Amino acid sequence: MKVIIPVSPINSLKTRLSEFLSSEERKNLLLNMLRDIKKALEGLDVVVVSRDDEILDFAKYELKAEIVKEKYKGLNNAIKQAFDEIDDEEVIIIPADIPLIKKKHIEDILKLSKDYDLIIASSRGGGTNLLYLKSKNLIELRYEGFSFLKHLEEAEKRNLRYYIYDSFLISVDINTPEDLGEIFIHGDNTYTKNYLKGLGIEVEPKHSSAGRFVVKRR
């Protein structure tokens, strides 16, 4: 089994955070999120796919991951390229921006994998934040948009035994300043929270249509 983590290039990274974090800080945020994810994946083989050499170097030397230099456009193609370059059939695909994922989740997935062909956990907004496939070519990958529903549709169409893994912590992907709030609530002892705290970021509760957090920077 291999865990595949596709990573967007640093310069296109998290532009929705750009009012809040400089480009250098967004890069460091990404690297810290990858450190947290790697910790959850302890003992498993990790493959990082990216077109960005700085990320690939980090993945290789610090995360001790296999690396795949992305050749084609689009997330689905990047993952398929990684599929082609590994021998393993069994894969888990996770994004680079879910730093609240824990070892416990992966242990659950490995247990469930004995009984299911496909295991999926959603992001907020109908995306896919974890996808386990007993065999990498079982379905057509359909990331982007409401991929959670599309992947379930694939599973149904092919009569796969599938399981929906319900996790709030996996659902939290970091795209907006608002999202950083969840790191402050749930991210104790993560690299990501420690990094953000070091930048002087603080979070307060709010309840309005504009969101659930006030995220500020000292």
Added chain:
Amino acid sequence: MKVIIPVSPINSLKTRLSEFLSSEERKNLLLNMLRDIKKALEGLDVVVVSRDDEILDFAKYELKAEIVKEKYKGLNNAIKQAFDEIDDEEVIIIPADIPLIKKKHIEDILKLSKDYDLIIASSRGGGTNLLYLKSKNLIELRYEGFSFLKHLEEAEKRNLRYYIYDSFLISVDINTPEDLGEIFIHGDNTYTKNYLKGLGIEVEPKHSSAGRFVVKRR
């Protein structure tokens, strides 16, 4: 054991949804969410606390719940009043706006309750969307604000055996049009989704700092 559901008055209800749903529709949304929650609680005794007679009538006659007419201001006081009016020690407290909760979650909580004094599941934004207490006066209730952290603090202070129950579906509370999006993704076979569909509401994916969904009404 009793499950306590505090419910705000209908006229103060979900004002953040008011651009999108009329007052009558927001009321019906609430009643449908309560129907979904009641389904998840099948077989358990439910107590609805509210100052609103229409809600209390619905709770009594349709949900077959015990009812408590709220006398004091504030969510914590409403729950404490319910504590006073029941004989049971063991309680689960859940809000009225988490229609994606499932029977499976409650079964998990009941199993875990053998080993823990306090079980908590967070909302998005650091609130508390499920709280199990082995004995109702074990902690000081501290709803409002980042109550998830405050309740954990209470548990630590008193050396309770506590468990953080990680569920995306429980984390989804319905406060904004954006939140309705999650119902469309995850709410198949719920009263709530069926009701919203009947109103001509539709949801599309979006990825911007303004949110993850485009929620429209035909």
